Amino acid sequence: MYRRLPDRARALVRFTFDGEALTAQEGDTVAAALLAAGQLATRHTPVSRAPRAPYCMMGVCFECLVVIDGAPNRQGCLTPVVEGMRVETQQGAAVFEDAE
Numbered sequence: 001m002y003r004r005l006p007d008r009a010r011a012l013v014r015f016t017f018d019g020e021a022l023t024a025q026e027g028d029t030v031a032a033a034l035l036a037a038g039q040l041a042t043r044h045t046p047v048s049r050a051p052r053a054p055y056c057m058m059g060v061c062f063e064c065l066v067v068i069d070g071a072p073n074r075q076g077c078l079t080p081v082v083e084g085m086r087v088e089t090q091q092g093a094a095v096f097e098d099a100e
């Protein structure tokens with residue numbers, strides 16, 4: 001569905017998505033790297049659990065929310081991939097243990 005346009009060679013960056021080892025190109029955002037890897041759903045809605053995919057790619061729609069290194073509600077389209085990053089699908093609304 002998505003393919004990279006011809007581009008200058010960039011260094012590869014390794015990360016995981018739901019435990020699967022993936023590679024991105026240096027400078028990719030998490031959302032761009034996931035789409036390029038064929039991973040469309042980044043989160044599931046809180047009510048119906050419907051899968052959602054990045055949409056605007058510019059920080060407006062919040063469809064790209066993921067869990068990054070254990071921190072929920074991270075916008076994948078605004079977060080660059082870094083070596084060793086652990087990205088997970090966000091399941092519904094984030095639960096914060098210290099929230100009342």
Ligand code: FES
Pocket residue numbers: 031053054055056057058059060061062063064065075076077078
């Ligand atoms: S894709 Fe819309 S905020 Fe990230």
